[in-house]
Amino acid sequence: MSNRKTDTEQIRAANRAEVISALRVYGPVARVDIGRITGLSPATVTAITSELAEHNIIQEVQAPRESSGRGRPRVMIDLNPDKASVLGLKLSINELRLMLGDLKGNIISEAVVAVRTLDQDAESLNAVLLKEAEHFLAQHPGHQQLLVSAGIAIQGFVDAHQGNVVWSPALSVKHINLTNHLQRHLGCPVELANDANCIAYAVQMQQQYVECRDFIVVMLGYGVGGSLIMNGELYTGHLGAAAEFGHTKYSHDGPQCACGKRGCIEAYVSDYALYRDASAIMNLPATDRRHPSEKQMQKLTELARTGNEAARELFAQSGRVLGYGIANMLALMSPERVVVTGPGVRAYDLLEDGVREGIRNALVNELSSGTAIEHLPWSEDMTGKGIIALALKHFG
Ligand SMILES: [Zn+2]
Structure with a gap:
């Protein structure tokens, strides 16, 4: 008996969490929409929302009137932020x-x-x-x-x-x-x-991604990071350290990476790698070796955008390496989407062709064509x- 009760409590807790998370992403919404979003029955939604209202976790808010101005204002519910x-x-x-x-x-x-x-x-x-x-x-x-x-x-x-x-x-x-x-x-x-x-x-909380069950986030910037969302959950692996996409390899004897090894994707694609490689072929202001500033990275990006061929080729090569890395992830994971974001997407227009070329060269079309590769504009808030x-x- 006690086990059965525990099961019921667990299901109730999971349903409650689902309602809260739906409200966090879509709120304010009408009560009936919670059922549609979560797939929970009207009776379950009513039971959970009553309990949440009792504890002051949700509150009723008035939706603006329809433009005709007729009819009663619809009552919506939302989380009580305070x-x-x-x-x-x-x-x-x-x-x-x-x-x-x-x-x-x-x-x-x-x-x-x-x-x-x-x-x-x-x-x-x-x-x-x-x-x-x-x-x-x-x-x-x-x-x-x-x-x-x-x-x-x-x-x-x-x-x-x-x-x-x-x-x-x-x-x-x-x-x-x-x-x-x-x-x-x-x-x-x-x-x-x-x-x-x-x-x-943060990506998972956005409406356009909330229903996506299998996707990969690639973060470009001072380093190169990755995350795997599998079956709707973040996959952190046995040691809690998955998915270190930036330290998967492009070449066994490539440039030095911040991790101490050579040839990692990060050693070609991160801000410090781009700035280091650019400094080797053109005259750029000195920088913190491990952390070029946003302003310096923007200047380098601008240089490539305004026709500096060497800088352009550097970004294109960086894009190709990123494409090879993404291709490996596609072959392993077969995600629905790959979302590239982070401060480094400031130069995505310069990377994109390279990324697509890298994927095309690395992977048969059948394994890559089902996945959308997209980039998400970056804000520090993410x-x-x-x-x-x-x-x-x-x-x-
Ligand atoms: Zn590394």
């Missing part, structure tokens, strides 16, 4: 971004602080994260009380199951835990994820929204 708050932290080289999110998944406040990430050991980094998180939350006293969870994103290899950073270009230390200390002191669950996987959460979505997994 019911809970989550904290998001994004750690990158020498920078910590702090964000406060509401129950709808919106970022309602953010701050950026300089942190010398490469000089920290495990203990000092955990202390800095807690100090900055507490300072930030203290500036938002109302939300501090509503805090239900937190999420941290960092570039590099992350063991999401254990909350450990295995290796990150933002840190000098390896194998450090970033969740236990914060969790203990904030008194709420803390999730850790690779930044590319956070972007996959990682933030993904971190907030990651933290909100605890509220469903």
